[in-house]
Amino acid sequence: MAGAEAILKINNIEVKYHEVILVLKGVSIEVPRGGIVALLGANGAGKSTTLKAVSGLLKHEDGEVTDGSIEFMGERIDRLGPEKIAKKGIVQVIEGRRVFEHLTVEQNLKVGAHLRGGKSVKEGLEMVYNYFPRLREKRNETAGFVSGGEQQMTVVGRALMTNPKLVLLDEPSMGLAPLLIHEIFNIITRLNREENISILLVEQNAKLALNVAPHAYVMENGRIVMDDTAEKLRENPDIKDFYLGLTDVGGRKSFRDVKHYKRRKRWLT
Ligand SMILES: Nc1ncnc2c1ncn2[C@@H]1O[C@H](COP(=O)(O)OP(=O)(O)O)[C@@H](O)[C@H]1O
Numbered sequence: 670m671a672g673a674e675a676i677l678k679i680n681n682i683e684v685k686y687h688e689v690i691l692v693l694k695g696v697s698i699e700v701p702r703g704g705i706v707a708l709l710g711a712n713g714a715g716k717s718t719t720l721k722a723v724s725g726l727l728k729h730e731d732g733e734v735t736d737g738s739i740e741f742m743g744e745r746i747d748r749l750g751p752e753k754i755a756k757k758g759i760v761q762v763i764e765g766r767r768v769f770e771h772l773t774v775e776q777n778l779k780v781g782a783h784l785r786g787g788k789s790v791k792e793g794l795e796m797v798y799n800y801f802p803r804l805r806e807k808r809n810e811t812a813g814f815v816s817g818g819e820q821q822m823t824v825v826g827r828a829l830m831t832n833p834k835l836v837l838l839d840e841p842s843m844g845l846a847p848l849l850i851h852e853i854f855n856i857i858t859r860l861n862r863e864e865n866i867s868i869l870l871v872e873q874n875a876k877l878a879l880n881v882a883p884h885a886y887v888m889e890n891g892r893i894v895m896d897d898t899a900e901k902l903r904e905n906p907d908i909k910d911f912y913l914g915l916t917d918v919g920g921r922k923s924f925r926d927v928k929h930y931k932r933r934k935r936w937l938t
C-alpha cells in the first residue's frame with residue numbers, strides 16, 4: 670500500500686466496549702484515495718467494530734477507541750461524534766440492510782440527503798436511480814415489503830444520497846442470491862470508478878471481496894493477521910484453506926488453526 674495517498678488511515682487502534690471488553694487490539698488499515706480495500710474475517714473477528722470506530726457509531730453502543738488514532742484526509746476524527754464524521758464525507762452502510770420499513774423506498778433515500786447534502790435531493794435521487802434502476806420502479810413502495818436485494822440497494826442508495834467520499838460497507842452480500850450479489854457488486858465497482866468513491870468493504874465472502882478489491886486485510890480475534898494484494902491472497906494456501914474453501918483441511922477451523930496445522934505438517938515432512 671506504500672506510495673498511494675491514503676484517504677483513511679487507521680493507526681493501531683484499540684477499541685473497548687463498556688470500558689472493559691477489549692475487542693480491537695491494535696488494528697491498522699489504510700484505504701488509498703479512490704481505492705477499494707476489503708476487510709475479511711470470520712464472524713466475531715471485529716470487522717463491524719472497525720467500521721463503527723471510523724464512522725463514530727461505536728459511541729452509540731458504549732464503545733470507545735482507547736488507543737491509536739484514525740485520520741481521514743489528514744485530519745484526526747477518532748474523537749469526533751458520528752454527525753461531524755458524516756459531514757466530512759464518511760458514511761457507513763451497516764450490516765443487515767436496515768431500511769425504515771414504514772417509509773417508501775424514495776423516502777428512505779431522502780433521509781440520506783439530510784445527513785450531508787452538497788447535491789440537491791433531486792440530483793441525488795437521479796444519481797441513485799441511474800445506478801439502481803430497480804429502485805426507480807419501486808420508489809413508491811413501502812420499503813419493508815420490497816425484496817431483500819432491493820432493501821440492500823435502498824440502504825446503499827441512502828448512503829449515496831449523503832454524497833460521500835468514503836463508504837464503509839458492511840457485508841452487502843449477506844443472505845442474498847448469487848445473481849443479486851453479482852448485480853450489487855457490479856454497481857459498487859462502478860460507484861468506485863465513476864464517482865471516485867473510496868470504499869472499505871467488509872465481507873465474509875472472500876471470493877467476492879477479492880474480485881472487487883485490489884488489496885485486502887485479514888482480521889482475526891481483534892487483530893490484522895495478514896494484508897496483501899488480492900492476487901497474492903488468492904494464491905495464499907492458508908487463505909485458500911480457510912476463506913476460499915478450495916481444499917479440505919477439515920471443517921471450518923480458525924485461520925490460526927490452519928496455520929498451526931500447516932506448521933505441524935511441515936514438522937512432519
Ligand atoms: N455493543 C457491544 N458490546 C459488547 N461487545 C460487543 C458489542 N458489539 C460487538 N461486540 C463483541 O465484539 C466482538 C467483535 O464483534 P464484531 O465487530 O461485530 O465482529 P464481526 O463484524 O467481525 O463479526 C465480538 O466478540 C462481539 O461479541
Ligand SMILES: [Mg+2]
Nearest residue numbers: 716717718764
Ligand atoms: Mg459484523
